[in-house]
Amino acid sequence: MAALAPLEGAARAQIVVIGAGYTGLSAALHAAAGGREVLVLEAGQIGAGGSGLNGGQVIAGLKHDPHVLESLYGERIGAQLTACSGSAPDLVFDLIRRHGIDCDAVRAGWLQLAVGERHLRLLERRAAEWRSLGADAAVLGEREAAQLTGTRRYSGGWIDRRGGTVQPLAYLRGLAQAAVRAGARLFPQSPASRLSRRGEAWCIESARGSVTASTVIVATDAYTGRAFDELRRTVVAVPSIQVATAPLPPSVRAGILPGGQSVSDTQRILRYFRLDAAGRFVLGTRGSYADIPAPAATPAHERALRELYPQLSGTAIEYRWGGFVAMTRDGLPHLHEPAPGLLAGLGYNGRGVAMASAMGRLLARRALGEGPESLDFPVTPVRPIRLHALSRAGARAAIRYLQARDALERGLRGASAGGLG
Numbered sequence: 001m002a003a004l005a006p007l008e009g010a011a012r013a014q015i016v017v018i019g020a021g022y023t024g025l026s027a028a029l030h031a032a033a034g035g036r037e038v039l040v041l042e043a044g045q046i047g048a049g050g051s052g053l054n055g056g057q058v059i060a061g062l063k064h065d066p067h068v069l070e071s072l073y074g075e076r077i078g079a080q081l082t083a084c085s086g087s088a089p090d091l092v093f094d095l096i097r098r099h100g101i102d103c104d105a106v107r108a109g110w111l112q113l114a115v116g117e118r119h120l121r122l123l124e125r126r127a128a129e130w131r132s133l134g135a136d137a138a139v140l141g142e143r144e145a146a147q148l149t150g151t152r153r154y155s156g157g158w159i160d161r162r163g164g165t166v167q168p169l170a171y172l173r174g175l176a177q178a179a180v181r182a183g184a185r186l187f188p189q190s191p192a193s194r195l196s197r198r199g200e201a202w203c204i205e206s207a208r209g210s211v212t213a214s215t216v217i218v219a220t221d222a223y224t225g226r227a228f229d230e231l232r233r234t235v236v237a238v239p240s241i242q243v244a245t246a247p248l249p250p251s252v253r254a255g256i257l258p259g260g261q262s263v264s265d266t267q268r269i270l271r272y273f274r275l276d277a278a279g280r281f282v283l284g285t286r287g288s289y290a291d292i293p294a295p296a297a298t299p300a301h302e303r304a305l306r307e308l309y310p311q312l313s314g315t316a317i318e319y320r321w322g323g324f325v326a327m328t329r330d331g332l333p334h335l336h337e338p339a340p341g342l343l344a345g346l347g348y349n350g351r352g353v354a355m356a357s358a359m360g361r362l363l364a365r366r367a368l369g370e371g372p373e374s375l376d377f378p379v380t381p382v383r384p385i386r387l388h389a390l391s392r393a394g395a396r397a398a399i400r401y402l403q404a405r406d407a408l409e410r411g412l413r414g415a416s417a418g419g420l421g
């Protein structure tokens, strides 16, 4: 892809996308493929947001199980949310295949593993429910979980074979290239600073230029700033930090996740991990606001490495980085249409690799003229969280409390489990 430059001067487009993460670039790709003139404004470099920083786990479904979605939102909307999120990994792997995206994509499944019997019962029910809906999923006992992971820290769980892994930044760059090939114009280092209505059109001002368009798609997720203040206050941006070890020697690597799955566990402050294509062990968990972009030392991560895989004690950490995850009040992503020709999609609650890609396509379909009722996804009003300014302090206190409870439970389980190493 040719080097990209910031937007200079006045431009026009039919659709302007603000934010070049998975949401924005999937929207740009699908809208450009639908024949529209698309222009993308990105505040930083491509990959500055969660899409360039995440754990690369492609996960089907949302935080809430299908029956919970139905009981909360009714049969029709519940089924829509389940169908869209359940098939989102298909879209990711299909985009990768169709556009020849080189991003170490592996579709070996996603493991969700239980800390304790109570969580295991919940995961067994989750697996049964998805299986009844046709998903390729299975319950794992303690021994099977240990075989698949190489650690005995878990009571069991389930494998969801719809999921997989990608190198997140490579997937994003591949989407950017595909969008450009489809005709979209991308402008990094071009933060949208003001949005105003000019007759029938929208005018978006950026640092050194401006653009008018009939449709604007805001795709800024946890990185939404004060230029879109109401939207910013619909999510709480929670920090998540990851570490990657040096590439592991083949003998050590063979004993860790030999099937190539990725893992998330059910701790209150969850841990997620996988091996990358070079054999680095990559592990993430929540951080604190002071940890962004990345602390020099990551004791919680190093402790997790030792607890899960004692054979990694002493292995050098080569990389540390972090980003923000957008959490919503109801745990669901939202598609908004706050004004005619103004669309937004955000709030993936840590499951955005697949779901943001799917949201981008939904936003493009709406921008291409499909009616909201035919999207098979609810369009919801923008509802800022009351006392949003306090939510950071609340999140900080909640994280500390949950970390303490997790440590207590891990201690109890560790006393009876022991590692494999």
Ligand SMILES: Cc1cc2nc3c(=O)[nH]c(=O)nc-3n(C[C@H](O)[C@H](O)[C@H](O)COP(=O)(O)OP(=O)(O)OC[C@H]3O[C@@H](n4cnc5c(N)ncnc54)[C@H](O)[C@@H]3O)c2cc1C
Binding pocket: 018, 019, 020, 021, 022, 023, 024, 041, 042, 043, 044, 045, 047, 048, 049, 050, 051, 052, 053, 054, 055, 056, 057, 058, 059, 190, 191, 192, 193, 219, 220, 221, 222, 223, 224, 225, 227, 240, 241, 242, 272, 284, 322, 323, 324, 325, 326, 345, 346, 348, 349, 350, 351, 352, 353, 354, 355, 356
């Ligand atoms: C550390 C971490 C680990 C994660 N792990 C996983 C995982 O393993 N699996 C999973 O499914 N999800 C994971 N997530 C969540 C996932 O990364 C996000 O949900 C997803 O990337 C959101 O994509 P997006 O395009 O909506 O937003 P982003 O990728 O955050 O993109 C938003 C973009 O908007 C830009 N922007 C903001 N304001 C403006 C403006 N005014 N003008 C122009 N541009 C602007 C930002 O610079 C940014 O590039 C993780 C997130 C983090 C931070």
